[in-house]
Amino acid sequence: MSVLDKIKKLKNLKNLNPESQVSQLAKKAAMYLSLGVSAAFLAALAYFAHLGKVAFFGFKIGATAGGTAGAIWGGYIGIQVGIALAPYTFGISLIVAPPLGVLIGAIGGATLLGIAGGLIALGLDQGSAGLVSTGVGAGVGGIIGTYVAGAFISFAIGACAATVFGCLLVPIAVVSAPIIIVTFSAIGAGAGYLIGNYVIDPVKSYIGGVSISGSASGFLSWLGGGITGLGSWAVGGLFSLGGLAVDGITSIGSKLLGTLSTSAGPLAGKLAGISVGTAFTSAATLSLLQTGVLTPGKFATTQTDISKPAGANQYVTVTKTANPTTISNSSLPTDINYLVTVKVNSYALTNVVCTDVTTLKKSDGTTQNLTNTLIGPLCPSQLNPAQVLTFNLSTHADNTPDFINSTVSNTFTINFDVTGGGAPPPTGGGGPCSANSGFNALLPNPIPPSVGATSPSSLPPDPAIIQAAQQATLQTGVPCEMLVGIQYREAGWDANSSFLSGTTLCSSGNFAICKPEPNITSSSACTGYGGTWYSGGCYFTSLNQTALASASYILGEVSSLTRGPERPPKNYDEMIGAMSYYNGGGNANCGAGVPYTGPCPGPIGIDDPYAVNHFDSDHATMYLLYCSQYTDASGVVHGIPCDPPRVLTTDGAATAAKEYYLKIGGH
Amino acid sequence: MKLSLTSVKKETLPLAILATIIIILLGFVITQQILKNRPFQTAQLPPPIKLQPVVNGKFDTNAPISQKSKASVELLKQHLPYKADFVSTTGDKITYTLYGKTIDPYTLYVDISNIDFLIPSTNPNYPKTIQDFRDTANHIFEYMKQYNANPSDVFISWGSQAYIQNNAELWLTVSDKFPPVVKKDNQYIFETPPK
Numbered sequence: 117m118s119v120l121d122k123i124k125k126l127k128n129l130k131n132l133n134p135e136s137q138v139s140q141l142a143k144k145a146a147m148y149l150s151l152g153v154s155a156a157f158l159a160a161l162a163y164f165a166h167l168g169k170v171a172f173f174g175f176k177i178g179a180t181a182g183g184t185a186g187a188i189w190g191g192y193i194g195i196q197v198g199i200a201l202a203p204y205t206f207g208i209s210l211i212v213a214p215p216l217g218v219l220i221g222a223i224g225g226a227t228l229l230g231i232a233g234g235l236i237a238l239g240l241d242q243g244s245a246g247l248v249s250t251g252v253g254a255g256v257g258g259i260i261g262t263y264v265a266g267a268f269i270s271f272a273i274g275a276c277a278a279t280v281f282g283c284l285l286v287p288i289a290v291v292s293a294p295i296i297i298v299t300f301s302a303i304g305a306g307a308g309y310l311i312g313n314y315v316i317d318p319v320k321s322y323i324g325g326v327s328i329s330g331s332a333s334g335f336l337s338w339l340g341g342g343i344t345g346l347g348s349w350a351v352g353g354l355f356s357l358g359g360l361a362v363d364g365i366t367s368i369g370s371k372l373l374g375t376l377s378t379s380a381g382p383l384a385g386k387l388a389g390i391s392v393g394t395a396f397t398s399a400a401t402l403s404l405l406q407t408g409v410l411t412p413g414k415f416a417t418t419q420t421d422i423s424k425p426a427g428a429n430q431y432v433t434v435t436k437t438a439n440p441t442t443i444s445n446s447s448l449p450t451d452i453n454y455l456v457t458v459k460v461n462s463y464a465l466t467n468v469v470c471t472d473v474t475t476l477k478k479s480d481g482t483t484q485n486l487t488n489t490l491i492g493p494l495c496p497s498q499l500n501p502a503q504v505l506t507f508n509l510s511t512h513a514d515n516t517p518d519f520i521n522s523t524v525s526n527t528f529t530i531n532f533d534v535t536g537g538g539a540p541p542p543t544g545g546g547g548p549c550s551a552n553s554g555f556n557a558l559l560p561n562p563i564p565p566s567v568g569a570t571s572p573s574s575l576p577p578d579p580a581i582i583q584a585a586q587q588a589t590l591q592t593g594v595p596c597e598m599l600v601g602i603q604y605r606e607a608g609w610d611a612n613s614s615f616l617s618g619t620t621l622c623s624s625g626n627f628a629i630c631k632p633e634p635n636i637t638s639s640s641a642c643t644g645y646g647g648t649w650y651s652g653g654c655y656f657t658s659l660n661q662t663a664l665a666s667a668s669y670i671l672g673e674v675s676s677l678t679r680g681p682e683r684p685p686k687n688y689d690e691m692i693g694a695m696s697y698y699n700g701g702g703n704a705n706c707g708a709g710v711p712y713t714g715p716c717p718g719p720i721g722i723d724d725p726y727a728v729n730h731f732d733s734d735h736a737t738m739y740l741l742y743c744s745q746y747t748d749a750s751g752v753v754h755g756i757p758c759d760p761p762r763v764l765t766t767d768g769a770a771t772a773a774k775e776y777y778l779k780i781g782g783h
Numbered sequence: 784m785k786l787s788l789t790s791v792k793k794e795t796l797p798l799a800i801l802a803t804i805i806i807i808l809l810g811f812v813i814t815q816q817i818l819k820n821r822p823f824q825t826a827q828l829p830p831p832i833k834l835q836p837v838v839n840g841k842f843d844t845n846a847p848i849s850q851k852s853k854a855s856v857e858l859l860k861q862h863l864p865y866k867a868d869f870v871s872t873t874g875d876k877i878t879y880t881l882y883g884k885t886i887d888p889y890t891l892y893v894d895i896s897n898i899d900f901l902i903p904s905t906n907p908n909y910p911k912t913i914q915d916f917r918d919t920a921n922h923i924f925e926y927m928k929q930y931n932a933n934p935s936d937v938f939i940s941w942g943s944q945a946y947i948q949n950n951a952e953l954w955l956t957v958s959d960k961f962p963p964v965v966k967k968d969n970q971y972i973f974e975t976p977p978k
Contacts, residue, residue, distance in 0.1 A: 151801040158808045167929075637948045638832040638940060640849070643842040644886030650840055652833060668886050669943065676880040676894040679866045697894060700944035702901055720896075742901055745946065750960045750977070752953055753946035755901030 122206040138204035138283050145287035146212070149220050153294060157227040164234040171238040178233020178255075183226035189262065190221015193269055193290070200276040200286055224294055228258040228301060235305075239312075249312030250305050257304020258297055265293035433459045434528060448515035456528050458495070458505040461547055461780075465532040470495035474511045477523040486511045486524070495530065547576070548781035549586060549596030555777050558595060558691045563774065564732035570765065571604050571772040576780050578611035584663035585615075593684040594667040597781070598691060601773025602666055602698070605726060605766075614656060615666035622655045630655055636665070644668070666698075673697040677720060688770075692721030692728055695769045699726040702755075703741050710739035710761040729768035740764050827924060829939045831952050832890070844889070853889045855932040862930060871918035873911050873971055879919055881926070890938045891927075895919055900947045911971035913954045914964040920955055 117125075157179075164175035194217020201209035232255030239247025272289035439453045456472070474486040495505065509526070513519045549555070556563075576582075577600055585599040599615060607613030612621055614633060622630035632653025636642050642654035645665035649655075656662050671682040673694040685691040696704070697720070705712035706723040714723060714734040721727045725738035740762045742755030767775070830852075836843035843849055859865075864882035871877050878896040898919065902912045924934040941951035957963055959978040964971050 148797060148801075151798065151805070155801055155804045155808065158805060162808050635943060635945050637945050638887070638890060638938065639835045639837045639842040640889040640938065641884075641887045641940070644884070648840040649837045649842065668884070672882065672884045672892060673894075673943070675864050675882045675884075676892070679864045679880060681864075682882075682885055698943060700900075700942060700947060701894075701896070702899065702944070745901065748904055750953065752904065752950050753901065754903045757903065 117206070119208060119211060122208050125206060138201060138287075139208075141284060142201055142205065142209065142287045145291045146216055146220075149291055149294065150216070153220055153224040153227060156294075157223050157230075160227050160231050160234075164230070167234065167238060171234045174237020174240075174251075175230045175234035177237070179226035179230030181233070182229025183222040185229070186225015187218045187222035189225070189266070190217040190219070191215075193217050193221070193266065193293075196273050197269070197286055197290060200273040201283060204283055224297070228297065229255055231301075232258070246309055246312035246316070249308035249316060251308070253308020253311075254301045254305035257307075258301035260304070261297035261300025262293075264300065265289075265296040268296065269293060432461060432465075432530060432532075434530070435459075436526070436528065438526075443513065445520050448513055448519055450513050452511050452513055452524060454507075454509040454511075454526050456507045456509065458499075458507075458530060460499045460501055460503045464501055465499040466497065468495045468497050468499050468530065468532040470507075470531075471529045472507070472509055473527050473529075474509070475525045475527070476518065477525065478518055479521040484518075499532070547579075547582065549582065549589070549600070549777075553595070553597060553777065553781060555595045555597040555773070555781075558598065558685060558688055559774060559777075560688050563778070566730050566767070566771050566775060567733050567736040569730045569767050569771055569775055571609075571767040571775045572779060574604070574609050575776065577603070577609040577776065580611040580659055581609060581663075584659040587660055588663040588667040591664060592667040592671060594670045595684065595773075597773045597777045598670070598685070598695075598769075599663055599666055600776050601769040601771070602670075602695065603663075604772035604776075605769040608766075611659060614662040615659070616656075616662050616669070621659060621662070622657050625657055627651070627653075627655045633662075669698055670694050689719040689721070692724070692770050693719055694721075695727035696721035696724035699724070705739055705741075708739075708741050710741065712737070712739055714738070725764040725768055727768045727770050729764050729766070729771060731768060731771045731774070735768070735771075738764050738768075827933075827935050828955055829934050829937050832938050832940060832948060835889075835938060842889070849889055851936045852938045855927075855937045856883060856888060856891050858930050858932045859883075859891065859927060865926065867922065867926070869918075869922055871915045873914050873918075873966075875911070875915050877915055877919050877922075879923065881923065890940050892940045893923065894942065900942065900944075900950045907970070910964045910973050913961065914971060916951060916954050917957075917964075920951075 160175065164171045191214055194214040197217065198210040198213030201213065232251045235251030235254065236248050237251075239249075239251060269286070269289045272285040276283035276286050435457045437455045439455075440447075440450070443450060443452070452474075454472075454474075458470075475483050476486050477483045499505070511524070511526075513524065581600060581603050582596070585596040585603070588594065588599055589596040600609075603609060603613075603615045606615060607618035610618070612623070613619065614621060616633055617635055619631050619633055624630070627648065627650040632650070632655055633642075633647065636645065636647065636654035639649040639654070642649045645654075645656075645668060646661045647654045647656045647665070656665070671684065674680075674685050674690055675682040676697060677690060677693045685694050701720070701724065703726055704723050705714070705725065706716035706718075712723060714728075716723055723738075725735075725740065728735045729738045730736065740758050743758040743762055744756045745753050746756065747753050830848065836846040836849060844853075859881070860883060864880055866878070866880045868876065868878045876897060880894045882892050882894075884890070884892055895916070898915050899912060900916075902909055906912075923939075927934050927937065941948050954961055959975075962973040962975045962977060965974045966972075
């Protein structure tokens with residue numbers, strides 16, 4: 117009998133006939149199941165396609181895996197069902213059930229794991245643990261449900277071997293399978309949702325999303341972000357504290373130990389421009405308390421006291437080490453040796469006089485000077501920029517009552533004149549950003565020499581620029597040198613011009629006669645940066661305001677670049693990427709039809725002359741894409757391409773920052 | 784157990800319901816695709832950033848429009864920064880990042896790569912560039928709506944340069960000056976000549 121004849125015979129059977137009942141039920145079950153899983157699959161497909169590329173991609177991956185597994189499982193079940201129902205369907209079930217099982221299993225499995233995959237992908241993309249665990253829960257629940265449904269079908273198949281009723285149960289079990297699977301899947305998804313949103317996400321928020329850097333400021337910001345949960349406000353506040361701690365170790369640390377002071381002469385003004393012969397005295401007094409409390413078994417001088425940089429100002433940096441680092445009463449008599457290092461910064465010093473005094477403070481409170489034995493001359497009368505001096509000093513501690521439970525202090529003082537006459541620049545300005553600058557972390561290692569650099573001829577920058585940059589660094593953590601480099605790019609180190617765009621500052625406060633900042637287009641940003649919104653434009657009256665605005669811009673650009681929280685750049689790629697974004701990113705030379713031969717493609721900014729022109733041999737020649745702009749009748753701003761391509765002659769911001777760091781910072 | 788016979792009507796009803804569901808779902812998918820390519824309606828455009836309210840030279844944080852924008856940015860805040868890559872209707876690959884700034888919680892900030900906002904109007908890719916931007920804006924608006932942030936409530940900064948903000952806000956509005964962009968003979972052109 118052919119298959120068609122068998123089907124015809126089944127159709128013509130009376131409805132009370134067992135074969136008729138089983139086959140009718142099986143037929144309906146197959147139809148409902150096929151349409152049901154198809155509808156569910158289409159619904160899931162439509163939903164995840166609507167959610168976007170990432171979710172749809174996850175859906176496709178899950179559906180592929182689920183469809184494959186479902187096809188195998190469905191085929192197996194189909195074979196079992198086909199065998200069980202064969203006596204009641206004249207064997208037709210052997211032909212129909214297995215492929216139908218493959219199809220239904222594939223579509224059903226694709227639906228289940230497609231949903232799970234889509235949720236997981238969406239959760240990963242959005243950083244939502246709740247979504248990820250919902251997806252995982254749906255998948256796990258569905259797999260468990262598949263096992264339970266399979267067990268029910270197997271039971272029905274077993275029953276079918278015994279009675280006709282058991283065979284009626286088979287199609288019922290098959291139709292129940294998706295219901296069981298969906299139920300378990302929903303329970304799993306619900307459990308995953310609760311775990312994700314009420315357990316994992318809160319823990320994740322507590323830990324914080326700020327990455328840890330090796331520096332103290334990075335650690336503090338991570339800690340602040342996690343503990344307070346005030347987000348980037350807390351991070352920004354702690355950055356400044358962290359930055360203060362790192363950069364201010366010399367000043368704060370030395371204040372704990374002693375005092376660091378510079379007294380300027382009576383003449384104020386810039387170093388340059390004062391007539392030759394006008395003299396002044398700049399006394400840099402560095403008082404370094406080397407504390408050693410000689411008590412039985414205890415020496416109070418800590419290693420950190422000894423190893424901390426002793427003090428620095430814009431002219432010199434003094435460091436000191438001691439040997440031994442621990443002394444007890446039982447160690448007396450002993451010699452205490454001090455190694456003092458003086459490093460001259462960028463100014464030549466004359467009439468140099470150095471003194472070193474070791475003082476004994478006895479247990480009764482009285483003091484006396486101890487004799488120092490100096491190995492080598494203390495200081496020459498003249499010191500050149502970048503010159504380094506070291507002195508070995510030795511003092512003797514006797515085994516006498518004077519030294520028992522006493523304090524030994526060593527004070528090194530250097531006095532000098534700065535050549536060229538005139539008053540020195542204000543404290544903290546005109547010289548390096550900081551004696552302990554971390555800017556080298558933003559430079560390649562080794563640092564490549566610039567090629568064709570133009571900024572060195574303009575060094576040093578105006579002290580007001582350095583001061584403004586330092587202030588912005590304290591508040592934001594963006595390296596001072598980076599801001600100095602940006603100011604060069606924008607304004608050529610003109611202290612009357614904005615860090616943001618080189619626009620002349622409106623120092624008078626009369627906005628009607630000043631030009632606004634062209635690139636701050638909203639009053640909310642203007643107000644946030646400390647500017648004033650007037651007649652549709654943003655105005656700044658001080659360099660400090662624009663330095664802070666520039667640093668805040670950089671924080672936002674790093675956030676955009678790294679897809680993370682607002683923070684200072686941590687490495688070279690982030691610095692040049694942020695600089696490129698700062699300028700709008702429209703000058704990228706790669707693929708722009710200019711004869712640029714540097715790296716392509718690369719991290720953002722590697723081909724942007726705004727950031728890296730002249731930085732190294734790869735960036736010796738870079739091009740401007742647009743030489744000017746115009747606004748058409750409809751208000752759209754268009755660029756006029758440089759034709760022929762125009763070489764940018766001045767340094768990129770990173771190049772200027774590097775040159776400043778190396779030449780003024782003395783690195 | 785005796786199974787009852789089912790009438791023709793009873794048999795076909797569940798099938799009809801299932802078929803209807805499938806048709807509705809297909810219709811939903813097709814409609815979504817059509818809607819995505821429709822020109823922007825004015826109602827869903829973000830407010831121009833130059834219209835932010837000001838009092839005594841400072842941004843008016845208390846104005847209703849300011850509070851609305853801040854509230855919408857707050858809805859998105861925990862999902863920022865957000866970076867997405869997608870292929871526009873012109874086939875160009877676009878990348879954008881949405882992020883916030885601590886100093887300005889009233890504005891959503893956007894950085895877009897691979898769109899030349901300074902493109903000359905004589906460049907044959909000018910209409911295509913505008914379409915790429917409109918697709919990007921649409922993508923962003925859909926993302927915002929996922930988190931119940933209404934694009935028409937939010938101040939958006941489209942880039943760090945004034946020309947980007949200027950051009951973006953102009954290109955968003957489909958009008959006689961900036962008509963819809965269509966594909967013809969393998970080129971992207973304005974549907975009607977810009978006035």
